[in-house]
Amino acid sequence: MLDQGIVIIIIKTTIAVLLLLTTVLFLTSIIRRAYNERKYRKLDDLKTVFDKKMRETLDSGAMPGTRSEFRSSPRSDAWQAIEDILLRLINEERYKDKVPKLCSALGYVSFYEKRIVNRSVQVRALSVDKLGRMKSEASVPKLIALLDDQNPEVVSGVVRSLSKIGGQAAMHGIIERLPVLLDRSIVTPKAMGMALQSFDAAAIPSLVEQKSGQDKLWVISCVLDILSRLPADPRSVHLAAVHLSSTNVEVRSKALKVLGAAGNISTVHNLPELVLPLLRDPVWFVRLQAIRSIRALKYEAATPLIGKLIFDESWQVRNEAAQALTVFGERSLDIFLDILTGTDRYAKDSICEEMEKTNFPGRLIKNLKVSDRVLQKKSRQVLELMHSLGFSTWLNEYLAREGADTEKEFIRTMMKTGSGA
Amino acid sequence: MKKILIITVIWFNYCVGIYFGVLNTIYSILLALALFVIFKHLRRIKYSPYKEFTLSPETPPVTILIAMHNEEGVVLRSIRSALATEYPFFEVIIINDGSTDGTLQKVIDAFSLKKIDRVYRTFLKTKPVKGFYHSLETPNLLVVDKERGGKSDALNCGINISRSPYFCSLDADSLLEKDALIRVMTPLLDSNVPVVASGGVVRIINGLRLTDDGITIEKIDLPDNTLLLFEIVEYIRGFLFGRVGWDTLRSLLILSGTFSLFHKTSVVEAGGFMVGNVAEDMEMIVRLHRHMLKKKKPYRIRFVSDPICWTEAPDDLKMLGRQRRRWHLGLIQSIFQNKEMMFNPKFGKIGMAVLPYYVFFEILGPVIEVLGYPFVIISYFLGILSLDFLLLFLTLAIFYGVFLSTASIFLEELTFRRYPKWSHFFKLLMYGVLENFGYRQINSFWRFQALIQFLIGKGEWEYVRKKGAKDRAEAGVI
Numbered sequence: 001m002l003d004q005g006i007v008i009i010i011i012k013t014t015i016a017v018l019l020l021l022t023t024v025l026f027l028t029s030i031i032r033r034a035y036n037e038r039k040y041r042k043l044d045d046l047k048t049v050f051d052k053k054m055r056e057t058l059d060s061g062a063m064p065g066t067r068s069e070f071r072s073s074p075r076s077d078a079w080q081a082i083e084d085i086l087l088r089l090i091n092e093e094r095y096k097d098k099v100p101k102l103c104s105a106l107g108y109v110s111f112y113e114k115r116i117v118n119r120s121v122q123v124r125a126l127s128v129d130k131l132g133r134m135k136s137e138a139s140v141p142k143l144i145a146l147l148d149d150q151n152p153e154v155v156s157g158v159v160r161s162l163s164k165i166g167g168q169a170a171m172h173g174i175i176e177r178l179p180v181l182l183d184r185s186i187v188t189p190k191a192m193g194m195a196l197q198s199f200d201a202a203a204i205p206s207l208v209e210q211k212s213g214q215d216k217l218w219v220i221s222c223v224l225d226i227l228s229r230l231p232a233d234p235r236s237v238h239l240a241a242v243h244l245s246s247t248n249v250e251v252r253s254k255a256l257k258v259l260g261a262a263g264n265i266s267t268v269h270n271l272p273e274l275v276l277p278l279l280r281d282p283v284w285f286v287r288l289q290a291i292r293s294i295r296a297l298k299y300e301a302a303t304p305l306i307g308k309l310i311f312d313e314s315w316q317v318r319n320e321a322a323q324a325l326t327v328f329g330e331r332s333l334d335i336f337l338d339i340l341t342g343t344d345r346y347a348k349d350s351i352c353e354e355m356e357k358t359n360f361p362g363r364l365i366k367n368l369k370v371s372d373r374v375l376q377k378k379s380r381q382v383l384e385l386m387h388s389l390g391f392s393t394w395l396n397e398y399l400a401r402e403g404a405d406t407e408k409e410f411i412r413t414m415m416k417t418g419s420g421a
Numbered sequence: 422m423k424k425i426l427i428i429t430v431i432w433f434n435y436c437v438g439i440y441f442g443v444l445n446t447i448y449s450i451l452l453a454l455a456l457f458v459i460f461k462h463l464r465r466i467k468y469s470p471y472k473e474f475t476l477s478p479e480t481p482p483v484t485i486l487i488a489m490h491n492e493e494g495v496v497l498r499s500i501r502s503a504l505a506t507e508y509p510f511f512e513v514i515i516i517n518d519g520s521t522d523g524t525l526q527k528v529i530d531a532f533s534l535k536k537i538d539r540v541y542r543t544f545l546k547t548k549p550v551k552g553f554y555h556s557l558e559t560p561n562l563l564v565v566d567k568e569r570g571g572k573s574d575a576l577n578c579g580i581n582i583s584r585s586p587y588f589c590s591l592d593a594d595s596l597l598e599k600d601a602l603i604r605v606m607t608p609l610l611d612s613n614v615p616v617v618a619s620g621g622v623v624r625i626i627n628g629l630r631l632t633d634d635g636i637t638i639e640k641i642d643l644p645d646n647t648l649l650l651f652e653i654v655e656y657i658r659g660f661l662f663g664r665v666g667w668d669t670l671r672s673l674l675i676l677s678g679t680f681s682l683f684h685k686t687s688v689v690e691a692g693g694f695m696v697g698n699v700a701e702d703m704e705m706i707v708r709l710h711r712h713m714l715k716k717k718k719p720y721r722i723r724f725v726s727d728p729i730c731w732t733e734a735p736d737d738l739k740m741l742g743r744q745r746r747r748w749h750l751g752l753i754q755s756i757f758q759n760k761e762m763m764f765n766p767k768f769g770k771i772g773m774a775v776l777p778y779y780v781f782f783e784i785l786g787p788v789i790e791v792l793g794y795p796f797v798i799i800s801y802f803l804g805i806l807s808l809d810f811l812l813l814f815l816t817l818a819i820f821y822g823v824f825l826s827t828a829s830i831f832l833e834e835l836t837f838r839r840y841p842k843w844s845h846f847f848k849l850l851m852y853g854v855l856e857n858f859g860y861r862q863i864n865s866f867w868r869f870q871a872l873i874q875f876l877i878g879k880g881e882w883e884y885v886r887k888k889g890a891k892d893r894a895e896a897g898v899i
Contacts, residue, residue, distance in 0.1 A: 007809040011816050018824040025831035026850075032835060033846065122464045129468035153465075156611070160470055185613045191470075194479045229479070315542070349540035356538060391538045 039077065046081035054085055058098055074111050083108060087133055096135075103134040113139055116146055124149070125157045132161025140165060144173035147181070155186045163195035171199045175206045179219045189222045193229050201231045208235045217248040224254035232262040237271070244274050249283045256289035260296045272299040279305050284314035291317070295324040300331050307335035310347045318347065322354040329363065333378045340385040352391040361386065361394035368407045384414055430796070430805050437793035438810070441817035444782050448825055451666025452832075458669050459661070459726055459836045466727060471600070471607045475507055480610065482510035483602060483682070484583035485591055488575030490518040492593040495733065497531050502596045502636040504562060508603050512561040514579045519548075519569025532559050545577040545693035572678075573694035573701040580685060580693060588688075590702070592679040595732040596626055596636065604728035605682050608721075616721045617687040617709050620676030621728030622660045624839070625653050627736060638731070643845055648741060650852045651860045652734045657849070658829035661726065661836075668724040672775040674710070676722070678702030680730035687712070687720075698758065700751015707759045707776075714768045727837070742867050749871035753784050757875075787868035794818070794862065819857050826853035 053069070072078035086108070090099040103109050108130070115127035128146065131139045143165075146158045159181075162170040174195060181187045196203045207223055207230075220243060227236040240258035243251050256278060259271070275297065278290035291309060294302045306328075309321035325332040336355075339347050355361060367379035387395060395411050474480045485503045489496050496515075503513045517525045528534065534554035541550045548570035555563050567578055576590055587609070589602060601621055609616040628644030631637060643650060660677075667673045678701060688694075688705065691712040698704040706722060713720040735741040756763075756779055762772040763780070797814045800806040830853045833839070834846055 004807065004809055007807075007813050011809065011813050014816050015820065018820060022824055022827055025828060025835075029831050029834040029846070033838070033843070122461070126464070126468050152613070156470075157468060160473070188611065188613055190479050190610055194470075194473065194477050197477075197479075346542070349542075352538070353540050393536075393538050 042077050043081050043084075046077055047084060050078070050081050051085050051088075054082070054089065058089075058095055058102075070106060074107070082106065083130075090133070090135065100135045100137070103136065104138065108134060109136045109139060113142055116142060121151050121153055124151070124154045128154060128157040128161050132157075132164040135165050137165055137167060140167065140169050140173065144170070147173065147177045150186075152186045155181065156188075156191050159187055159191060159195045163198040166199065168202075171196075171203055172206060175203065175210055178207075178210070178223070179216065182219050182222045183216055189225060192222065193226045196226050197229055201233060204230055204233045204235055208239050217246070217251050220246075221248065221250040221254045224251065224258055228254065228257040228261045237262050241271060241274060244278065249286060252278065252281065253283070253286045253289050256286065256293045260289060260292035263296045272297050272302065275299075276302060276305065279309065284312070284317050287312065287314070287317050288320050291320045291324050295327055300328050303328050303331050303335060307332070307338070310335075310339055310350065311344060318350055319354070322347075322350040323358070325351070326354045326358040326360045329360075330367075330375060333375070333382065336382050337378060337385075340382065340389070348385075348389055352386050352389055355382075355386070356391060356394060361391075362398075365394070365398055365407050365411075368410060369405075380410070383411075387414060427805055430800055434797055434800055434806055434810065434814075437789055437797060438814055438817065440782075440786070440789045440793070441814070441821070444786070445817055445821045445825075447778070447782070448662075452662045452825065452828055454669045455662035455665040456832060458665055459832065462726055463836055469607060470611075471603050474607060474610055475509065475600070475603050477509065480509045480603070480606065481587055482512070482585040483508060483606065484579070484585040484588040484685075485511060485513045485597075485602070486516065486576055486579035486583065486588050487513065487591050487593050488516045488518055488572050488579065489520065489524055489593040490569065490572075490575075491520045491522045491524060493520075493522045493524045493527055495594040496524055496528060498635050499591065499593050499595055500528065500532075500562070501634070503591060504559065505599060505636050506597060506602045507599045508606075510585075511602065512563065512583070512585065514582055515562070515564045516575040516579045517564065517566045518571070518575040519567065525564070525566055528564055529554055532556055532562060532564075534562075534564055539582075542581060544581055544689055547574050547578040547581065550578065571696055573696045573698065576701065577693040577696070580688060583685060586685055587682055588685050589680070589682045590678055591730070592732055594626075595623075595679055595730050596631075596638075597680065598638075598729045598731070601680070601728035601730055602682075605680075605725055608723045608725055609682070609684075612721060612723075614719045614721050615684070615687075616723050617684045617713060618676055618681060618706060619723040619725060620664070620673075620681040621725055621730060623656065623677045623679045623730050623732050624660075625649060625656055625734045626731035627734055629731065641840060641845075643840065643848055644736075646736050647852075648738065649734055649736050650848065651856045652741070654826060654830065654849055654853045654856055656734075657833050658826060661832050662829050664724040665726050667775075671721070672770060673722045673724055674706055674771075674775055674779060675703050676706055676724065679732045680728075695758065698751060698754050699747045700755060703751055704755035704758060707755050707762075710771045711759055711762055711768065714762075714771065729839075738863075742863075742870075745864055745867040746871040746874065749784075749787070749868040750875055752779065753872065753875045756780060756784065784872065787865045787872060790818075790862070790865040791869045822857040822861060823854050826856055829853070 050070070057070075070082060072082065086099055086103055086106075089095040090103075112127040112130045112134075113136075116124055116131070118124050118127070124146075128143065131143065140162065143158050143162055147155055149155050149158070159174055162174055174192075178192065182189060182192065196207070204227065207227060210223075224240060224243065227233075227239065230236070236258050240255040240262075243255040246252050246255065256275065259275065272294065275290055275293050278286055279294070279302070281287050281290065287309065291306055294306065303325065306321050306324050309317055310325070312318050312321065325335060336351055339351050342348070355364075361383065364379040364383050367375055368383075370376055383395070386392070392415065395415060399408055399411055399415075485506070487496075487499055487503060489499075492499075500513065500515060515528060517528075534556045537553050537555045539553040539555075541553075548568040551566045551568065553563060553565055563582065565578060565582060567575065570578075580588060587606070589605070591597060605619050605621045608619055625644075627646070627649050628642045629638055630640040630642060632639045643653065664673065664675070667675075681702060683705070687709060691705070691708045694701040695704050695708070709720075709722065735744050756776060759776075762768040763776050765772040768776075793814075797806065797811060801808070801811040827850055830846070830849045833849075840846065840849065
């Protein structure tokens, strides 16, 4: 049993602590609310005044940095108001060149440069972000040095800021350290990809030529992934072609992704022949990427092979194959007929669905009046089979259009009897 | 005999005291963690790249799934708010789960939808689909009409149709803030460990004034209804310190089905939402833990405190009682259906600490609370307990509750401050105090009822009727 004295002590202590905490929280809330209301009201007023003055000064061609009215001590309300205005004006086309210089002249750049070595991670990350938003080219060397920081939050921020500032130095700074950063999982491949995308095609030569990390398959796969998101380039295609036979699944898949994104830009001899074996890769996502690459390469001779993938064990591959076949158009008609007269309901549905999505039935209806008798017959058969499977929306919509033509007559008969013949 | 009875009574009273003492300690730890983490998160938002993600093609596509059953009054607002989301690539799939009112027709008319042919493939088994509706004018909207199978079945149907790697479940009576989806996605994009689910804050929409488009908040205000005010305080407490605290401990067991984001493949691998469970959201999270821990793969389930989804809350006791019984029953079902994890070292801290906490404090807690109050007071009047013990009990059960409720209001005030007026602050504070004198005890009673329902095998979905936006929207207030 608890001693009565102890119980009383527990009660008193608990009540006292709770009362004290409640009072502290209550007072903090009240004071903070009142303080913030006053502060933000003042900030809004200052922003209105400074925004007008800043625009007028910049429009007149003068450099506001030379005027004392824009100079203020760090952390003052005026300092914060001017910073907010500068970060807003930098996004406007007519001020975008002047504002970075102004940020430097008014002392913002040096202020944040000092803070990027602060002990607090958040202060470092926030300062790095500010320098990026101010597009401070002079800060690039300091930011690059910060890529060696151990904190992922800070390093990710540095990569983003360097990409915002732009320029060769910033880009090389990132790419040189890319293998290490990716290998140590300090920056996610997604964040890296996003950052390098802003350098556009300029990043390709450095990415293709950088040698460090080439012994690490994970890094190669990330580099290829990034290249697949940059504009199509023969150098990227060449690098991808080299890695098509890699033993690593991710590398093969990313290499195919580069080819898929590059379209039919090709400097590599017999590229389709290099891709074709990958349609039989044991890993489903490699087969999927292979279909996409073949489709981008417009290699229609692969149609029969893709037709076989309609029966693949992976639904993603089956869907992708169906899509690719509809893109190859009339060349795929024989394969469509084979599938639609077969017994695999899944394959039949996939083909019909993809045909509807790509407006292929419209093309088939047009084919009903072409002079090529074989093409006409095959198109009619496909339409009949689609209708028998319940894919009749296109036919109904065509009938609902104004005017009378022989195709409509055929469609009507087909819908009544199940055959247009 | 009398002596044994008295000793039993005294020991039960001690159990009640210990229960409240331990529970309050856990809540205090969660509160302290939440305070620290939210302040850190708020500072981090200042340099968060979420705005860049909004414009980036790297951001993965998401499908917003809205299951609806007889939601005629609110469905258009929900769809419009989902379509207005600021996100690079997303589709909205509405699953009409056998509505018997004009819900489907209302959507078809409002968006000029046409019936389309589409193949329905069932990775997850569901009730049959009757048709698909689509319009070229709103290409990222697809409506599926299916036979009634319940919310889980409808969500599974949406998962079958979705083509995105992630999906977001959204209730039909909810309003998503425009940047909520990208904010809830940000932890997934920033993380080196795969995040299989992520949830945001749900707040109560009643009392808000919307603009003419019906999807933008014009003015945040508090409702006049006393019950709703208690619920607002409760939501603030639950989301702001409860979930943030559990997230910090990497032990989240609940994400609200009203607004949560899931990695589709992980959900499909785990078997999809469980049909028959009345709290499909919680069961899904528990099963995701189980699935990932069994696979021994690294994963995270995250809660983010800044993305906001507003939802309608019941405004009368009968409906609120039904909702709370359903929630508690769902909690019991979810843990019971995954009982293999309990005290099983294979499931790490989830099996060894979090699930036992939920069983002893959340599931069985209402028994102690409902029996504890009268027991302690009667014991005092019968002279079995001293006044000191009674005061200790009241301090732990009531006074500490007042502290926790008001502390969560302070936390809201010091961080997000979504209720802007001084009067809002004081009103919420007052209701934070008052909720400990009746409202909390009624809640315990409903949870106690749910436990009884479970024990007698009456685990059915209790329908909660909400008034909908229609009437109040006409008056400009939701």
